[in-house]
Amino acid sequence: MRTIIEKGTFFFQGKFQQLGRLVMDNGKISEVNFASGKAKKPKAATKEKSDTSEKIINCDGKFVLPGFIDAHTHLSLEEEGIGYCDADLNESFGLATPQIRAFDALKMRDKGFKDALSGGITTCMVTPGSANPIGGQACIIKMRGNVAEDSVIKESCGMKLAFGENPKKNYGEQKQFPCTRMGTAAVIREWLMKAQDYSKKKKMKDFKDRDIKLESLLPLLEGKIQARAHAHTADDIITAYRIAQEFNLDLVIDHCTEGHLIAKELGRWKAKTVVGPTLSNRSKAELRNKTFDTVKILLDEGCLVAITTDHPVIPIEALSLSASLCVRHGLEEERAIKAITEYPAAILGLDKRLGKLEVGYDADLVIWTGHPLDARSVAEAVFIEGNRVL
Amino acid sequence: MSILFDNVRVYLGGAFFPGQKVLIEKGKIAAVGSKVLKAVDLTIDGQRKYLIPGLIDAHTHLGLDDHGYGCSGNDLAEQAQPISPHLRPLDGIKMRDRGLDEARRAGVTVCMVCPAPYAPIGGQCSIMKTYGNSADVGLIFEQAGILMSFGEQPKHNFKAQRKFPSSRMGLAAIIRETLMKAQDYFEQKQSKKGVKERLIQMESMVPLFEGKIPIRAHANRVEDIMTAIRLAEEFQLRIVIEHGAEAHLIADILARKKIPVIVGPAIIPYRKTELNEKTFDSARILMDAGVEVALTCDYPGLSIETLRVAAAMAVQYGLDEKRAMMCITETPAKILGIDGRVGQIKKGHDADVALLSGHPLDIRSKIEMLVIDGEIFTF
Numbered sequence: 001m002r003t004i005i006e007k008g009t010f011f012f013q014g015k016f017q018q019l020g021r022l023v024m025d026n027g028k029i030s031e032v033n034f035a036s037g038k039a040k041k042p043k044a045a046t047k048e049k050s051d052t053s054e055k056i057i058n059c060d061g062k063f064v065l066p067g068f069i070d071a072h073t074h075l076s077l078e079e080e081g082i083g084y085c086d087a088d089l090n091e092s093f094g095l096a097t098p099q100i101r102a103f104d105a106l107k108m109r110d111k112g113f114k115d116a117l118s119g120g121i122t123t124c125m126v127t128p129g130s131a132n133p134i135g136g137q138a139c140i141i142k143m144r145g146n147v148a149e150d151s152v153i154k155e156s157c158g159m160k161l162a163f164g165e166n167p168k169k170n171y172g173e174q175k176q177f178p179c180t181r182m183g184t185a186a187v188i189r190e191w192l193m194k195a196q197d198y199s200k201k202k203k204m205k206d207f208k209d210r211d212i213k214l215e216s217l218l219p220l221l222e223g224k225i226q227a228r229a230h231a232h233t234a235d236d237i238i239t240a241y242r243i244a245q246e247f248n249l250d251l252v253i254d255h256c257t258e259g260h261l262i263a264k265e266l267g268r269w270k271a272k273t274v275v276g277p278t279l280s281n282r283s284k285a286e287l288r289n290k291t292f293d294t295v296k297i298l299l300d301e302g303c304l305v306a307i308t309t310d311h312p313v314i315p316i317e318a319l320s321l322s323a324s325l326c327v328r329h330g331l332e333e334e335r336a337i338k339a340i341t342e343y344p345a346a347i348l349g350l351d352k353r354l355g356k357l358e359v360g361y362d363a364d365l366v367i368w369t370g371h372p373l374d375a376r377s378v379a380e381a382v383f384i385e386g387n388r389v390l
Numbered sequence: 391m392s393i394l395f396d397n398v399r400v401y402l403g404g405a406f407f408p409g410q411k412v413l414i415e416k417g418k419i420a421a422v423g424s425k426v427l428k429a430v431d432l433t434i435d436g437q438r439k440y441l442i443p444g445l446i447d448a449h450t451h452l453g454l455d456d457h458g459y460g461c462s463g464n465d466l467a468e469q470a471q472p473i474s475p476h477l478r479p480l481d482g483i484k485m486r487d488r489g490l491d492e493a494r495r496a497g498v499t500v501c502m503v504c505p506a507p508y509a510p511i512g513g514q515c516s517i518m519k520t521y522g523n524s525a526d527v528g529l530i531f532e533q534a535g536i537l538m539s540f541g542e543q544p545k546h547n548f549k550a551q552r553k554f555p556s557s558r559m560g561l562a563a564i565i566r567e568t569l570m571k572a573q574d575y576f577e578q579k580q581s582k583k584g585v586k587e588r589l590i591q592m593e594s595m596v597p598l599f600e601g602k603i604p605i606r607a608h609a610n611r612v613e614d615i616m617t618a619i620r621l622a623e624e625f626q627l628r629i630v631i632e633h634g635a636e637a638h639l640i641a642d643i644l645a646r647k648k649i650p651v652i653v654g655p656a657i658i659p660y661r662k663t664e665l666n667e668k669t670f671d672s673a674r675i676l677m678d679a680g681v682e683v684a685l686t687c688d689y690p691g692l693s694i695e696t697l698r699v700a701a702a703m704a705v706q707y708g709l710d711e712k713r714a715m716m717c718i719t720e721t722p723a724k725i726l727g728i729d730g731r732v733g734q735i736k737k738g739h740d741a742d743v744a745l746l747s748g749h750p751l752d753i754r755s756k757i758e759m760l761v762i763d764g765e766i767f768t769f
Contacts, residue, residue: 077559086542086663088557097554097563104562104617128559136559147616147640174552206581208574212567 001053002030003386005367008059011066011341012357015334022064024363027385032359057367057381065337065372066357067122067364067382070319071344072228072254072274072308075126075141076110077102080312090131092170095177096191098216100136102126103155106148112316116143117390119317120366120379123153123345123354127160127254130230131170133178133187135160137216138228140348142364144384157348158228158252159220161188161243163236164286185239192247195221226250226272226349232257232286241269252347255310258289260297267301272347276308279322292329299335306344307336324373333373391431391764392420398436398745400735401443404712406749408438414741417764422735434745434759442715442750443735444499444742444762447697448722449606449632449652449686452493452503453483453525457690463487466506468513469547472555473568475536475594477513479503483525489689493520494767496695497744497757500530500723500732507539507608508547510561511568514594515606517726519742521762528763530728533597535606535630538565538621540614541664562617569625573599604628610635610664619649630725633688635665638672641679650682650725653717654700655692673717674709684722702751711751 003024010019012032023031078087088105091097106126116124127138138158141151163184172179178187195217201207202218219225227249229240237253244251253259256273259266266273275294282288298305307322309315314322323336331339345355353362363386370377382390393414400410400422411426412419421428456463465482468474483503493501498520505513515535519528540561549556555564572595579585579596597603607618610633622629631637634651637644644651656670673683685700687693701714709717723733731740741764748755760767 082663088545088559091554091557091560091563093548093552093556094554094560097560099567100557100559100563102559104620105558105613107611107613109612136563147612147643149616149620206583208578208581210570210574212563212570215570 001055001386003383004054004056005064006056006058006060008062008064008367010064010357011337014338016063022357024365024383024386027363029357029359029361029363032357059367062380063368063370063372063377064357065120065366065368066341066355066361067366067384068120068319068340069123069306069344069348069355070116070121070308070311070316070340071125071306071347072276073124073126073311073316074129075112075116075124075311075316076107077105077126077128078312079107080111090129091136092131094132095171096134096187096213097132097136098134098159098191099212100128101139101156102128102137103139103148103152106139106141106151108145108147108151112311113143115315115317117382118379119319120368120372120382121316121319122364122366122382122384124311124316125157125348127158127228130160130162130166133162133167133184134191135162135230137225140350142384144387144389153350156219156225158226159217160228160230161240162230163240164230164232165284166230181236181239185243188243189246191217192221192243196247220249221247223248223250226252228252228254230254232284234258234261236286237262238265241271254308256294256298257287259303260291260294261289263297263301263303266298266303270302270304271298272304273298274306274308274344274347276322277310277314278325279314279318280310292325295326295339296329296331296335299331299339304343304347305339306347307339320372321375324375327373336373392428393741393761393764393766394426394428394430394433395436395441395743395745396433398439398441400441401715401750402735404715406440412441412735412743414761414764417741419735419737419739419741421737436745439758440746440749440755441735442497442744442746443719443733444744444760445497445697445718446500446684446722446726446733447493447498447686447689447694447718448502448684448726450501450503450689450694451506452489452501452520452689452694453485453487454479454503454505455487455489455690456484457488467508468505469508470551472509472544472548472553472564473511473591474509474513475511475568476590477505478532479505479514479516480525480529480532485522485525489694490520493689493694494760494762495757495769496697497746497750497760498694498697499742499744499760499762500726500728502534502726504535504537504606507537507543510539510544510555510564512537512539517728519762521765521767533603534726535603536595536598537606537608538618539608540618541608541610542662543608558614558617562621565621566624568595569621569627572596573625598627599625601628604630606630606632608632610662612636612639614664615640619647634672635668637681638669638675639667641676641681644676645680650684651676652684652686652722652725654686655688655696656700656703657692657696669707670703671707673704673714674707677709677713682721682725683717684725685717698750699753702753705751714751
């Protein structure tokens with residue numbers, strides 16, 4: 001089925017503009033036009049029976065945006081309304097657990113999925129928590145489906161590495177190594193080193209002694225998945241960068257709370273950063289310099305920046321709210337929108353398919369009753385790959 | 391000894407046929423029909439009562455707990471070790487456990503016995519008859535599957551001990567790790583070099599990779615069921631889902647993948663989060679979609695005497711009687727891979743039959759006599 005959206009204000013090519021029509025066909029955006037006009041009939045070249053029915057939605061006076069993307073969440077790992085007893089956020093007794101996968105613990109009936117849709121979010125990265133220096137594999141999913149397989153974009157997109165207070169607190173309280181930042185970095189370095197040697201050993205003939213932890217680290221060393229470094233303070237960010245350089249990793253800095261203090265360095269490295277949850281309180285020492293200015297400062301220096309809720313740390317629906325608070329702190333509206341659409345898509349390596357209303361992109365879009373950065377606006381309709389999900 | 395059941399209503403192919411005779415010789419069913427004529431050692435006047443195949447519960451912990459003897463009798467699970475595929479139920483079964491008497495009184499002649507779901511990989515599953523002075527007497531298969539557990543139970547067990555795995559991610563990872571090791575071990579064993587230093591855990595996993603036995607996956611939530619299936623598919627192993635409180639929510643997927651489900655126990659309160667979607671309707675929904683379903687009491691999770699009640703409850707919720715009976719006879723036999731010898735009253739099958747005072751799905755009917763391998767028990 002084709003769905004045609006007529007009129008309305010579209011976020012198109014980096015700015016808000018009036019478009020005539022946008023056509024969604026077969027899960028993709030197949031046409032974007034300034035002028036409205038009669039639809040071209042799809043060519044009847046194939047004799048296969050295709051569903052040629054059309055649905056037209058008039059969006060005059062409304063806003064049409066690409067589905068928002070939150071590039072760092074724990075959606076459904078710590079299931080909402082169930083509590084700690086059934087949480088799967090962390091594997092707290094493992095130290096280095098590169099083999100665990102968020103994908104194996106997704107709960108598709110979590111209330112967070114509905115909240116995400118009301119917040120106009122169609123894609124999320126879901127990662128294990130930050131209790132371990134090496135925390136496990138993150139996945140990327142769309143907000144739909146009965147089982148995790150229906151939602152998946154990438155089962156494994158990144159390896160969670162955690163710096164700073166969380167891992168050292170977790171193991172410190174257990175009276176175990178590591179209880180310092182030095183120890184945390186040492187654990188990460190040790191396992192990456194082992195994985196490097198393992199990759200050589202694996203090339204030997206008749207190798208039949210796989211180690212799942214090291215197997216899981218190979219894609220990271222090969223650049224197939226990203227290093228997702230949980231780091232708040234400037235020093236922790238630099239440590240993450242140092243290790244990434246040593247092992248030639250594709251690094252994304254998650255949280256990046258003090259990023260603005262080392263903006264020049266991050267800019268020089270063309271750093272990929274996922275900033276937030278800035279709406280949370282300063283509950284730890286490493287959050288003392290948290291500010292809504294970070295996003296603008298990092299963007300101005302040439303970093304790639306996405307805004308995150310870190311759901312459920314703050315509710316996922318507050319993603320656009322986080323973006324508008326950045327606007328209040330001086331960021332232009334357009335870049336604030338990009339920080340929850342095309343920038344996270346680029347950070348996740350999905351910029352050829354998500355984050356923009358362009359021909360050939362996934363038909364993930366949201367119709368808003370008003371400006372999306374106005375908290376009073378409602379996400380009236382949400383489409384994922386052309387199917388209406390809200 | 392030869393036995394003739396005379397003038398009974400026999401359950402054949404989903405319906406009762408009155409005025410039938412059933413001849414039992416050497417522990418097997420020798421003939422069924424209205425005109426069986428043979429001199430026998432014992433003729434039982436059935437008085438038009440109901441004769442059904444012995445019931446089968448495809449998921450129990452029968453004999454592992456010793457009813458009424460507290461922790462000294464409890465051999466349900468090795469709780470402190472996450473990976474124990476080398477545990478064998480036969481080494482823990484107590485044949486004088488009251489549960490076995492109850493099983494016979496309930497008409498259950500065959501059961502699968504496995505350890506309790508406290509560990510990600512909990513041990514082996516054995517199939518046995520519910521009689522005998524030792525567990526070896528009625529043993530059908532000692533190694534009939536490996537129990538792997540997903541969801542709350544194993545995770546809470548290790549979380550309380552402050553050990554890995556304490557999350558669903560950890561459970562999946564440790565099972566994946568073990569399967570990966572076992573696959574390498576299996577390939578090494580197949581190769582010319584072979585294996586010189588055997589590992590008992592890995593040896594126990596070999597039949598999985600030979601395709602001889604399935605994974606028996608304790609999983610309730612959709613997510614846990616899907617994780618179990620994902621792992622089985624990664625290693626191309628057969629799988630059976632145990633309990634499946636939410637299985638009916640993905641009936642289409644289970645049907646497409648041809649994965650059987652042992653449903654139950656449904657007659658328990660919603661005491662865990664993962665039971666929130668539990669319903670007596672799930673057998674019907676699954677079977678309508680084309681999934682093979684057996685019902686279980688999960689003894690001692692529930693008294694084994696409630697197996698017929700579980701089937702009757704499914705009827706109350708809309709399942710037809712014929713399919714309800716299949717869920718406790720033919721289908722579990724099929725899932726266990728023993729449908730060539732039990733599950734039906736059929737010439738050549740084991741002489742496992744129960745004589746009831748009334749219809750088996752009427753809870754008031756009493757099982758008056760039970761025969762297992764030709765051995766008679768009366769109640």
